[in-house]
Amino acid sequence: xxxxxxxxxxxxxxxxxxxxxxxxxxxxxxxxxxxxxxxxxxxxxxxxxxxxxxxxxxxxxxxxxxxxxxxxxxxxxxxxxxxxxxxxxxxxxxxxxxxxxxxxxxxxxxxxxxxxxxxxxxxxxxxxxxxxxxxxxxxxxxxxxxxxxxxxxxxxxxxxxxxxxxxxxxxxxxxxxxxxxxxxxxxxxxxxxxxxxxxxxxxxxxxxxxxxxxxxxxxxxxxxxxxxxxxxxxxxxxxxxxxxxxxxxxxxxxxxxxxxxxxxxxxxxxxxxxxxxxxxxxxxxxxxxxxxxxxxxxxxxxxxxxxxxxxxxxxxxxxxxxxxxxxxxxxxxxxxxxxxxxxxxxxxxxxxxxxxxxxxxxxxxxxxxxxxxxxxxxxxxxxxxxxxxxxxxxxxxxxxxxxxxxxxxxxxxxxxxxxxxxxxxxxxxxxxxxxxxxxxx
Numbered sequence: 001x002x003x004x005x006x007x008x009x010x011x012x013x014x015x016x017x018x019x020x021x022x023x024x025x026x027x028x029x030x031x032x033x034x035x036x037x038x039x040x041x042x043x044x045x046x047x048x049x050x051x052x053x054x055x056x057x058x059x060x061x062x063x064x065x066x067x068x069x070x071x072x073x074x075x076x077x078x079x080x081x082x083x084x085x086x087x088x089x090x091x092x093x094x095x096x097x098x099x100x101x102x103x104x105x106x107x108x109x110x111x112x113x114x115x116x117x118x119x120x121x122x123x124x125x126x127x128x129x130x131x132x133x134x135x136x137x138x139x140x141x142x143x144x145x146x147x148x149x150x151x152x153x154x155x156x157x158x159x160x161x162x163x164x165x166x167x168x169x170x171x172x173x174x175x176x177x178x179x180x181x182x183x184x185x186x187x188x189x190x191x192x193x194x195x196x197x198x199x200x201x202x203x204x205x206x207x208x209x210x211x212x213x214x215x216x217x218x219x220x221x222x223x224x225x226x227x228x229x230x231x232x233x234x235x236x237x238x239x240x241x242x243x244x245x246x247x248x249x250x251x252x253x254x255x256x257x258x259x260x261x262x263x264x265x266x267x268x269x270x271x272x273x274x275x276x277x278x279x280x281x282x283x284x285x286x287x288x289x290x291x292x293x294x295x296x297x298x299x300x301x302x303x304x305x306x307x308x309x310x311x312x313x314x315x316x317x318x319x320x321x322x323x324x325x326x327x328x329x330x331x332x333x334x335x336x337x338x339x340x341x342x343x344x345x346x347x348x349x350x351x352x353x354x355x356x357x358x359x360x361x362x363x364x365x366x367x368x369x370x371x372x373x374x375x376x377x378x379x380x381x382x383x384x385x386x387x388x389x390x391x392x393x394x395x396x397x398x399x400x401x402x403x404x405x406x407x408x409x410x411x412x413x414x415x416x417x418x419x420x421x422x423x424x425x426x427x428x429x430x431x432x433x434x435x436x437x438x439x440x441x
Contacts, residue, residue: 006402007079017413021065026139027191028058029132040121046215083395090155091148093167094141105134140180147179151248178240185233190366192227197363200356228337246295250304252380255315256323259305266291266303274317315380322376329369
């Protein structure tokens, strides 16, 4: 494996690890805000207990997310010196502002943790809202750099030198609105379905007292409702993303759909595998004209195919599978959340054990959807680090012996995952919910 592939593998592994904590760090605060609002409306202390316990979980995850994010920053400088030479001059602004977003989150989280019960309702909600706002702003600012890599602007390269720098033009690049919205909403999806998984697992326990089961049932219904709404919003945002790709990254859209020939009335390919030799997509279910409509809101929209681009600039064709997996998981989460709520409120039945067993899987599925979405977004930009400006090969380090570093960091990530899981398990086993409910009355 050459140094470029090792650099990509090491950085990709680092991001795959960090994204778990970064995304939950955005989704959980949003869930805490929702629980606090419901508590203030219903005056049901169970929702205040949920918010308090989720905050403890957030604090543990934050303790891992901060160092893993620091490692990602170090990886950027270590593995991608050519990329950082341009980034440092053009798109450093969101990284600098992100520090203030993190400060906002940390400050108000301290206020909420230590003073929530002594604050009036409006200030209590305000404090936790600023926690969620800081976490979301941090995600948007970091995502801005990724969006800029897909639609770079705010500078020119002249004889290898960066000139005519406009930092604000770089910040407000064309793909920022759709990319940032998708990152935020998908993080809220993960936060909601992480709670769904835990609540469903608790309800499967046969020996739990009815009072505790009521508590977990409330958390399950709340998270299913939020997860369902946010999943629908990701689907709507997907339409906007398709239009953005159509205008700014047409070869990425073509690879995602396995489309080789430029055509109007282009079909949407669901499933199947892209065959590079025959330049066709095999085994897919095609919905006539749907891709053209997604790309331009008209069935006769002309969608460019891969044959219009040099083959050496094609993204890896397996991105079609990644794209289908991401969309398939999102669609499944919509159906599961809506179906579960219909079962509970329309049929007015308790959640059956078979359904609870399925709901346990929704959190891991949402995380897989996040991971495949990021891999699709970054891999679909290949062979470019900065789209049509800097190739991945020219951005990567030329240092040899990255294999040892790769093994060491993978070992560290596995260790941190195991330790985090053990700490979460130990803390919540030592602090069960029943005493908190009895104390609250």
